[in-house]
Amino acid sequence: MEVHRLRLLFLSVIAATALPGCAMFGGGDAAAPADIAESAASDANDTLGNRPVIEPQVERREIKRARIDTEDFEIGAYFGVLSIEDFESNTVYGGRLAYHLSEDFFIEGTVGRSKAGRTSYETLSGAAALLDDDDRNYTYYALSVGWNALPGEVFIGKNRAYNSAFYLVAGIGSTTFAGDDRFTVSGGFGYRILPTDWLAVHFDVRDHVFDIDLLGKKKIVNNLEAHLGLSIFF
Amino acid sequence: MPHWLRPIALLITFFAAAGTQADDELPKILVADPYIELHSGPGRGYPVVHVVERGREVVIVKRRTDWFQVRTDRDIEGWVPRAQMIATLEPTGEPLDLQEPARENYMSRRWQGGIMAGDFGGASEVSVFGGYAFSDNLSIELTLNHMPGEYSAAYSATLGLMHVFVPEWRASPYFTLGTGVIHVKPKATLVQAEDRTDQIGYVGGGIQLYLTRRFMLRTEYRNNIVFTSRDDNEEVDEWKYIGFAFFF
Numbered sequence: 001m002e003v004h005r006l007r008l009l010f011l012s013v014i015a016a017t018a019l020p021g022c023a024m025f026g027g028g029d030a031a032a033p034a035d036i037a038e039s040a041a042s043d044a045n046d047t048l049g050n051r052p053v054i055e056p057q058v059e060r061r062e063i064k065r066a067r068i069d070t071e072d073f074e075i076g077a078y079f080g081v082l083s084i085e086d087f088e089s090n091t092v093y094g095g096r097l098a099y100h101l102s103e104d105f106f107i108e109g110t111v112g113r114s115k116a117g118r119t120s121y122e123t124l125s126g127a128a129a130l131l132d133d134d135d136r137n138y139t140y141y142a143l144s145v146g147w148n149a150l151p152g153e154v155f156i157g158k159n160r161a162y163n164s165a166f167y168l169v170a171g172i173g174s175t176t177f178a179g180d181d182r183f184t185v186s187g188g189f190g191y192r193i194l195p196t197d198w199l200a201v202h203f204d205v206r207d208h209v210f211d212i213d214l215l216g217k218k219k220i221v222n223n224l225e226a227h228l229g230l231s232i233f234f
Numbered sequence: 235m236p237h238w239l240r241p242i243a244l245l246i247t248f249f250a251a252a253g254t255q256a257d258d259e260l261p262k263i264l265v266a267d268p269y270i271e272l273h274s275g276p277g278r279g280y281p282v283v284h285v286v287e288r289g290r291e292v293v294i295v296k297r298r299t300d301w302f303q304v305r306t307d308r309d310i311e312g313w314v315p316r317a318q319m320i321a322t323l324e325p326t327g328e329p330l331d332l333q334e335p336a337r338e339n340y341m342s343r344r345w346q347g348g349i350m351a352g353d354f355g356g357a358s359e360v361s362v363f364g365g366y367a368f369s370d371n372l373s374i375e376l377t378l379n380h381m382p383g384e385y386s387a388a389y390s391a392t393l394g395l396m397h398v399f400v401p402e403w404r405a406s407p408y409f410t411l412g413t414g415v416i417h418v419k420p421k422a423t424l425v426q427a428e429d430r431t432d433q434i435g436y437v438g439g440g441i442q443l444y445l446t447r448r449f450m451l452r453t454e455y456r457n458n459i460v461f462t463s464r465d466d467n468e469e470v471d472e473w474k475y476i477g478f479a480f481f482f
Contacts, residue, residue, distance in 0.1 A: 009323070017396065031446065039296075049315070067261065068261060068294050068297045068302070069295070069296040069297065070297045070298075071296050071297065071298050072297075072299060077283070100298065100299050101299065101448065101449070101480055102299050102300060102447060102448075103276060103277045103298075103299050103300060103301065105449075107478075119314070119350060143349045143360065143362065145349075145478060148277075151275070151277045151279055151280075152279070153274070153275065153280070161274065163274075163276075163277075163280070172351045172360050173388075174358060174360060174380055174382045179421075180382070180421050181380070181382035181387035181419075182382050183357075183358030183359075183360070183382045197296070197303065212288040233298065
């Protein structure tokens, strides 16, 4: 009795494991018995007139997450005048990358380059130059936070209106001048006009403030800069 | 066309192409609010120039901060605020999924970046940082520092772990630990000083304050150990007085 029960159990386990395996071999193009039965049933339905009058042609709509082109970054270049205290005014050029956090605020990184001229002392005395040519290179970077204080529109003629904004900017950074890096605080204002949705024209005024001990005594210098720039949103 | 003009022409066509994208590639939405207002610019003050009623379809051309530029079937373009876009539907009938970095998903923030100003052993310091959060508490952070000091200028890059103790609090303390490299360049006026690069390790802590929308403030202290090639290691106190951070 006991042996019989065990044999039954053994056989059923074999069957349970082997049968799905056999089905795999037998599968493929040969229709499974269940399928045959089903198609037979549907044939029967046809003859009985149960076939729907209009076959619904349902096409699955492809679900795509909306990929919206976000244009929060702004990249551009500028060109202008930088007054280097004691060292004349000179042309300055630079690049600018901004990220617009909201309609009111943005953060901005700028890198600029200029070259210092001669001090009045050097010109008048005819003495040896205070700085050699390499040390007259003036480069700076600034990381700033900006606020679009006065957004608006400008009207050119009767039919054209362009978006604009007057903004305030404050930041920190460093200036490399006379061979050394100097911690620099900068601030200023700017005005931007957008001729199209992706292009902006800027006019900026910045003050770069840092300590310098080049002429013997440590003092604070204010280097004012005014520049025109062009940037694109992406 | 002269050969030097070619890249410029290419650039212009590229930007022009970027401006005029084919409509069928752009996502379409269905207006579910009684109506949506189209402003002339991406800002709350710009006048409403057009209105689209419920049930009409518009395409989203682009997005700038919280404003969406949409185009109607009559080719009228305007900017719609996020608040109204939430009440629109995708063609499938689902509400438009706009994952927003705002207070309601402050907890699900993953990426953050920011700038900080401080003091590194007496030298002024400018820092930029970016971080990725694995979980609500733990994140990895890369910081680039520039310390233009009185006698030398130093640059450092550090990679560290940051553990925010109670992330759901508006102001939460955190703990940070990491390592990196520091490069010190003595001032030109100093004689016989050499540039040197050393490894640096730090342990520190700070407070992170959630400001509004996607902005945060933070203040941090780090105790640095510079593993110099000399006999003694150097300990430097670093105070990052104030930092401005945003998450996305």
